[in-house]
Amino acid sequence: MAPESFREIGRGTFGVVFAAADEPEAAVKKTFKASETLAVEFEHGLAVSFAVTTVAPILRKDFPEPVPRVPWYQSSHGMKKPSAKDPWWMANQGRFPSTNGDNVPNGVFLFERIPPVPRPLQESVIGRFWETHEKQLKALNDEENRDCMIRPYLQERWKYHEGRGRKRLNNEQKESLRNFPAYLDDLQSMGIDCHSVARQIALGLAVGHWEAQLDMTDVEFVIAGKYRSPATVSRAHVVPLDAYDKRDHLGNRTILVAAQDQEESFGLPRNTQMWLVDFDKCNRVQVWDDTLAKDIRTLALGICANDPYYPSPLPDTRLGWDVFITFTDTYIRAGRRLLEASFGKAATSDEQLQRVLERPAMVMREWTKIVMNAKKNNERDVFDARIKIRKEEAWEKPTWSH
Numbered sequence: 001m002a003p004e005s006f007r008e009i010g011r012g013t014f015g016v017v018f019a020a021a022d023e024p025e026a027a028v029k030k031t032f033k034a035s036e037t038l039a040v041e042f043e044h045g046l047a048v049s050f051a052v053t054t055v056a057p058i059l060r061k062d063f064p065e066p067v068p069r070v071p072w073y074q075s076s077h078g079m080k081k082p083s084a085k086d087p088w089w090m091a092n093q094g095r096f097p098s099t100n101g102d103n104v105p106n107g108v109f110l111f112e113r114i115p116p117v118p119r120p121l122q123e124s125v126i127g128r129f130w131e132t133h134e135k136q137l138k139a140l141n142d143e144e145n146r147d148c149m150i151r152p153y154l155q156e157r158w159k160y161h162e163g164r165g166r167k168r169l170n171n172e173q174k175e176s177l178r179n180f181p182a183y184l185d186d187l188q189s190m191g192i193d194c195h196s197v198a199r200q201i202a203l204g205l206a207v208g209h210w211e212a213q214l215d216m217t218d219v220e221f222v223i224a225g226k227y228r229s230p231a232t233v234s235r236a237h238v239v240p241l242d243a244y245d246k247r248d249h250l251g252n253r254t255i256l257v258a259a260q261d262q263e264e265s266f267g268l269p270r271n272t273q274m275w276l277v278d279f280d281k282c283n284r285v286q287v288w289d290d291t292l293a294k295d296i297r298t299l300a301l302g303i304c305a306n307d308p309y310y311p312s313p314l315p316d317t318r319l320g321w322d323v324f325i326t327f328t329d330t331y332i333r334a335g336r337r338l339l340e341a342s343f344g345k346a347a348t349s350d351e352q353l354q355r356v357l358e359r360p361a362m363v364m365r366e367w368t369k370i371v372m373n374a375k376k377n378n379e380r381d382v383f384d385a386r387i388k389i390r391k392e393e394a395w396e397k398p399t400w401s402h
Helices: 035-060 087-095 119-129 133-141 158-163 184-189 194-210 230-234 241-245 292-304 318-343 350-357 359-378 380-392
Strands: 007-011 015-019 026-031 073-077 108-112 150-153 180-183 220-225 272-277
Touching: 026 035, 035 073, 035 108, 035 194, 035 272, 035 318, 073 087, 119 133, 158 184, 180 184, 184 194, 184 318, 194 220, 194 272, 194 318, 194 359, 292 359, 318 350, 318 359, 350 359, 359 380
Parallel strands: 150 180
Antiparallel strands: 007 015, 015 026, 026 108, 073 108, 150 220, 220 272
């Protein structure tokens, strides 16, 4: 029997991800630009995946949440010209769709497919965030929405962006479940533990910095599915569409992540987990060299490159501030733990070791300073208002900031 054709399941700034129904745990990423970028992502993805596997037992002793899972990068093909003569392409070119030139040979790599979030959660998200019954039906019947991953944006509440006239669009500028953006207040209303999300993101960032030694520029964190046994899948809870019209006492639609849809998933909905992806813009950082100030700033700027995922040091609610403290404290503790494990025996003195262990806190201080200055220079009204809230409510400063 001939293998199934590939179907697009995601599209980014430089490449497309495909999968086939007969290979549920495998995916193919193809670049429509130069293959060098794809080669960088493959190399750095392998490095982070290996780093997570290596340090997970170390961090498990101190942190209840797991490090976000990184897909396993299996092999690359057609990275060197001529791609059309690559054996993999000769065997698989006919499986790609002909639209948009997706079947034209170019660099590809094979990697572990990230499963979409379970269908019941997809239906629940549609029920809350698609306003009318007609739009809900259209979204439910849209095949593209089956490829659903949720981007946990901890930086701001959606109310902030909504008040400035922004539409809720994904990275393809669509109203879609693909890479669905869920902000701080969205996550809270969905019953997702924002503190747990912050800890998991902090762990992934710390491993990328202090074990894989990458600046983690423009990486992405997504809430997606887990691989489950067929018996578990068959017991999945299905939510009827007419349930979406139920509202709470404030008149808001109720998202249907009920008790039966929750389990010990570290603050996430049942049968989901945090994944860490997209390493094409990362750069190597020598975290042991003598140009310490340069490296600290490089790591801080890497965080700024995709900061919607990271809690802001200038939130407009106490929840936002507490989540920021959780994130920064976890990053610093995890970074110190990783540095101690790798450098503790090589240090020539306790003083030298302590200087090294201070580096994660230095990154948080530098990143916070950059964010604060940017907000002060570009949105002075927001900066002043939020500093005022912090002072009036007497939010305590984190210990590492002193």
